[in-house]
Amino acid sequence: MEDKKANIIASITIISLLVVIIAARISLKLSKTFYLIAGVDISLILAVICFLIIRRQYNRERNQLVSKFASEGRELRIEYSFLRKVAGVPTKFKLEDLEEATDGFRSLIGKGGSGSIFKGVLRDGSQVAVKRIEGEEKGEREFRSEVAAIASVQHKNLVRLFGYSSANSPNRFLVYEYIVNSSLDLWIFPEKSGCRRRSGGCLSWYQRYQVAIDVAKALAYLHHDCRSKILHLDVKPENILLDENYRAVVTDFGLSKLVARDESRVVTDICGTRGYLAPEWLLEHGISEKSDVYSYGIVLLEMIGGRRSISRVEVEQTNTRIKKKKFEYFPRIVNQKMRERKVMEIVDQRLVESKEIDDEEQVMKLVCVALWCIQEKPKIRPDMRMVIDMLEGRVPVNEPPDSEVVVVDLLAADDDDDDSITGVRRVKDIPRLQIQRERNFFRLPSICSSIISPISPR
Ligand SMILES: Nc1ncnc2c1ncn2[C@@H]1O[C@H](COP(=O)(O)OP(=O)(O)OP(=O)(O)O)[C@@H](O)[C@H]1O
Secondary structure, rough: HHHEEEEEEEEHHHHHHHHHHHHHHHHHHHHHHHHHHHHHHHHHHHHHHHHHHHHHHHHHHHHHHHHHHHHHHHHHHEEEEEEEEHOOEEEEEEHHHHHHHHHOOOOOEEEOOOEEEEEEEOOOOOOOEEEEEEEEEHHHHOOOOOOOHHHHHOOEEEEEEEEEEEOOOOOEEEEEOOOOEEEHHHHHOOOOOOOOOOOOOOOHHHHHHHHHHOOOOOOOOHHHHHHOOOOOOOOHHHHHOOEEEEEEEEOOOOOOOOOOOOOOOOOOOOOOOOOOOOOHHHOOOEHHHHHHHHHHHHHHHHHOOOOOOOOEEEEEEEOOOOEEEEEEEHHHHHHHHHHHOHHHHHHHHHHHHHOOOOOOHHHHHHHHHHHOOOOOOOOOOOOOHHHHHHHHOOEEEEOOOOOOEEEEHHHHOOOOOOOOOOOOOOOOOOOHOOOOHHHHEEEEOOOOOOOOOEEEEO
C-alpha cells in the first residue's frame, strides 16, 4: 500500500517537473534562466528515480527477511506446542478464561489452608480443578513452590498442572487436571455425624493396597528420579486424589522443597499438617525425604484402620463412671497388636465385617511396612523404592523394632474438628516458639531391638 502511494507521488513529481521544463522552454526560449530551471528539474527527476530504485531494492530485501522470520517463527511455534504436549509445560491462562471455565468460581470442591479449589471446564472440553491461592505473601510462596516443583514432573501418580494465572489479581491460580473421585480421606474415614464433608464410600482392601503402592511410586519418583530431589512435605489423605479407577494421584505441592541431590538434610521452617509431621521437624534436626516416608507411614496406618492416627476418645472412669476424653495414639495400638499377632483387630471394622480380606499376611505386611516408615530415626526408615519392593513382594519384610522413642505430635489432637471441610489443620500457621515440647510431645518408653533393617538379607 505504502509502496503504491510512494510510486504515485514520485510519478506526479516527475510529470510536474517535465511540465515545468516544457513551460519554461515555451515562455523563456533558450535563455540562461531556462537552462538553469531545466538543470535543476532534471537533477530532481534523477534523484526521484534513484530514490525509487533504492526503495524497491530495500523493500525486496525486507520482504525476504520477513518471510524467512515468519517461517522460522511458525516452525518454532509448532515445536513449542509439540514440546508442551510432550513435556506438559504449563500454559499461562488469562483470568477471564478461568472465570469462564469455572462459571465465575461457583462450584467449590474443596478448601484447604492455602485457598479454595473450584471445578471448571476449559474451552476444549477438558475438566479442570482451579486452585485459587488466597493471601498475598503466603500465596506467592505457595504458588512459586507449587509451579517450580510440579511443572518439571511427569508421573501417572502425580497430578498434572495444566497451567497457572497470576495477572491482574491479588490471588494466584493453578489449573490442574480434574480427578473425579476426590480425596482419599473421603474413602477411608467413616462419615462423622454433623460433618459438612460427605463420605465417598468405603474403599476395599484391594483398592487400599493399590493406593499404597501408587503413592509409594509417586514419592519414589519425586525423591529418586527427578533432577533435584523433591520433598513433598504434606503427605496426607487429603492430598491423595482417586481417579475413576480408584488409583491414587498425589497432589498439593504448595509446601514442597527442591533439594540438591547431594544434600542429605535441610533445615527449614516447620510446615506440614498436624499428625503427619515426622519427629525431626519437631525436634529441629533438619528434614529429608525420610520425613515424607514418615508421613506416608502414618497414611498407611490410617488406611488400614480407617481412622486418624491420633484421636480423642471418651472413656468412663471405673469408680466414678464419669466420662473423660483421652488421646488415643493409633500407631501404639497397632504396634501392640502386631506383637500379639492380632492385626485383624486393628483393621477397619467395615472391611472385617464384609469378609473381603482373605490374606491376613498381606495385612501384616502393610502393618510392618507402615511401622518401619514411622521409626523415629530417619536412617532406619526405608526409602520409598524399598517400600515399593516390600509391597510388591520382591523383598521379604522384617518385623519392625519398637521405636527407641515415639514422639507424638499432640498438637494434632488439640481440637475435635479434624474432619471438617478444611481437613486436618496445618501446623505452618503456628509460630514456631509456641510449640512447647514438654506440653505437646508424648514420649513412649523404648524397647530396643537389634533389628535395624526393614528387609532380610537374601
Ligand atoms: N485436581 C483435583 N481434582 C479434584 N479434586 C481436587 C483436586 N485438587 C484438590 N481437590 C479437592 O480439594 C481439596 C483441597 O485441595 P488442596 O488440599 O490442594 O487445597 P490446599 O489449600 O492446598 O489444602 P492444604 O494446603 O490445607 O493441604 C482436596 O482435598 C480435594 O478434595
